[in-house]
Amino acid sequence: MGLLDKVKGHKASGNGLDTSGRTSSDPGIKEQEGGIADINFDQNTDDTETIMNNPNLDDGKVPRVTFRTAIMAIIAAMGGFIFGYDTGQISGFLEMQVFLERFGETNADGKLFFSNVRSGLIVALLSIGTAIGALLAAPLADRIGRRGSIPWWCLIFCVGVTIQIAVGDGQWVGVAMGRWVAGLGVGSLSVLVPLYMSESTPKQVRGAVVCSYQLFITIGIFTSNCINYGTESRTDTGSYRIPMAIGYLWALILCIGMLMLPESPRYDIRKGFNKRAFNTMQKFYGVPVNHRAIALETAEINANIRASQGSHAWYEVFTGPRMGYRTMLAMALQMFQQLTGANYFFYYGTTIFAGVGLSNSFVTAMILGGVNVGATFFGLYFVEHFGRRKCLITGGLWMFMCFMIFASIGHFKFQPAIEGSNDAKTYGTVLIVFACLFICGFASTWGPMIWAVNSEMFPYRYRANAMALATASNWIWNFLLGFFSPFITGAIDFSYGYVFAGCNLVGVAIVYFFLIESATRTIEEVDTMYLIHVPPLKSSKWTSEMIERELASSDNMHLAHGGRNVEKRNRDEEANAQQVEGNGVLGGKLAGDDSLPQHPLPANDLPAHLQQ
Known part of the structure; x- marks a missing residue:
């Protein structure tokens, strides 16, 4: 039982549930014991037909969402907030005068600047750490639990933040390495949070709950933009150290919050804490302990755990039944989530729109962040009401159109215009509008839904490792884009948008021909x-x-x-x-x-x- 139950005074005995210990030496088998009352079915069975024919089970209406499920989603999604906050703040740092003076370079004219290599490493080394962290998260989660491993990765993130704050003048490598260490924590959380959500949430709201992870990423980006705006005018190191240090707060909230939540029911049953798992399902479903929905899910989990006992080599994510197809599909979807081009704006948005001639490009970053947050709320609705496939295909085509217009206006109209002229301002405004329209499409479709479909396509025995590989794919491409974008933009300017437009079309084709619709299904x-x-x-x-x-x-x-x-x-x-x-x-x-x-x-x- 999590601390949330204790804080609220909910004791297991009130429901006839004892959550104190194991029910069997065999982690896959449930056994009837004293202390569990009012359960009118054999907890040891995996025969769903018997449960369907059991007249003693409650068939009352299952609430669509319960208060506990909502609280769980908010707390766990703080892992996404940390991801978004750390991603969004670096764009502003590169434009801060104090940050430039301490970590920039000086050209022949004595002017300070960031070379493409230096800015690329400062931005993108986070992604190398996240890719490694994503791969390390799976075995640890299988050993000590989904919930149990999250606080440790929060600690790793805090170590990375400390390194970034502590580095001295000119030690830009220290900033980059601090981001790498912080990335270990961020990458692990990007696997564990969707994994915990998908295993703990009732199926009728699973898609929306997992998508809330992306919602909190967008809120984190927007929050970092606002804090950067508030500190960028400072003339001391507080301009960038204050936003960095605030990152401790988000990690602390997630760490304490997870201690108040129960472990994933599927993990608990695998480890033999069956009564605790049963108690968790009852509370998240919001139904009596003898409800047919809980009985069916219990039987389903029993069958799965029995069948998947024993060790499974990591390479079975490619050799298992239809697993090669699914693992490669998940990795491709995560890759093309990056290749939509969204992080082109989030990493370098402040720099891009400084060239548009706005008086304060930090304001533009806040506008983009606000649009990102607002549009993601629509994604939570779309994912459950229109399905995954339709939304991803429509969103991909929308982003293709936006990038085609953005690249064409930028390359053929804005770039040749005289700086500061009326034409430059007009075309610059058009660029901002289509950047916002693009983000609307991304935030309501590809942003949240890729995390949802990845958490749904794998069976339990392979889920942690397969999701780790898919998430690592996301972070590797995140690094490649973060590092090479300055070079590419310097060479082909706004024509870079045509590359992202083409990638969006390829992503649409992959969804259309290979992805199975998973909405409303277990x-x-x-x-x-x-x-x-x-x-x-x-x-x-x-x-x-x-x-x-x-x-x-x-x-x-x-x-x-x-x-x-x-x-x-x-x-x-x-x-x-x-x-x-x-x-x-x-x-x-x-x-x-x-x-x-x-x-x-x-x-x-x-x-x-x-x-x-």
């Missing part, structure tokens, strides 16, 4: 859709008679070493299971067999499209 249902090769173009209309019954998911398979072959097991004699190469959901396809693939349901119980 993680296990999405897994099934990938396994049975549901065509992405038809996935939004796909329905299954297997809903609320045992699904053909990766977590229900008993895989041979490496995840390449499926081991068929008799439910009553699992101990004597024999490995049969080629059997299982993928067996028929791999062996070239035209018969129906192995499936938990008899052939005549399958949906019509599977019987065919």
Whole structure:
């Protein structure tokens, strides 16, 4: 139980729940024990059909969202706030006079400036740290828990902030290395927060809750822009050290907040804390302990944990059932989230619009940040009401159009105009307008929804490692763009926008041809859709008679070493299971067999499209 329950005075005994200990030496098995009352189903079962036919379970309406779920989303999403705050502040630092005097270079005329290499390293070394942190987060999260590992990464982030504040005059390498250390914490949080959210949230609001991570990224960027605006006029080192030091506050809020929340129910059951997990599900669902929704999810988790016990090598994220397809797709989606061009504005926005001739380019950065926050609220609505695919395709086409106009106006009209002329001001205003329109499209679609679809497409046994690889892909491309953008912009100026426009079209094509619609479906249902090769173009209309019954998911398979072959097991004699190469959901396809693939349901119980 998290401290939130203790603070509010909610004791487990009030619900007949004892959250104090393990229920079994076997981490995958639930056992009925004293201390759990009013539960009218076998907690040890993974038979969803029995649960569906149990007349003693409550079928009352499940609230769409509960107060506890909302609080959990706000606290956990502070990990996104830290990400956004650290990303947004560096753009302002590069334009601060004191920062330039302490860490810049002097040209032959005695004028201070940042070379492309120096500014690129200061900006982009954060991303190298985040990529490494993302890869390190998964094994630690599997060992000490999703919730339990987050405070430690907050501490690492604070160490990085301390290094940046402490460096002396001229020690720009210290600033860059401090950002690298802080990046270790930011990158780990970018894996752990969506992972914790997706495993703890009821399916009816899972997409919106995971998207709140991106919402808090945008709020963090906007907050850093406002603080930079308030300190940039200072003539001492407080102009940049104050915004840096405020970063401690966000890490402290996240650290303390996570101690008030419970662990992910799926992780708790895997480790044997079954009663605590059951208590968590009850509170997040907002229903009685004997509700059918909780019983079904408990059975689903039991089946998945049983099937996925044992060690799984990291490379199974590529060799497991349809995992190579999904892992590469997730990495590509994260890559193209960066290649949309959003961070072109967030990293260098202040510098870009200083060239437009505005009296205070920090104000423009605040405008862009405010638009980013406001548009993300629309994304929380779109993701649950219009689905993932439609929003990502529409958003990608919108961003393509905006960048085409932005690049054309910038290259052919603004660039040749005389600095300070009416034409320059007019075209500069047009650039700002289309930058805002672009950010509206990004913040309501590709910004939040990529995090949502990545957290939904993997089965439990591979989720942490696969999400770590996908997130590392995001950060690697974040580094490449952050480091090379000054060089590219210096060479081709606003024509750089054509590159991003083309990348947006490619991203749309990837979503259209390869991504399966996951809205309103459980993680296990999405897994099934990938396994049975549901065509992405038809996935939004796909329905299954297997809903609320045992699904053909990766977590229900008993895989041979490496995840390449499926081991068929008799439910009553699992101990004597024999490995049969080629059997299982993928067996028929791999062996070239035209018969129906192995499936938990008899052939005549399958949906019509599977019987065919």
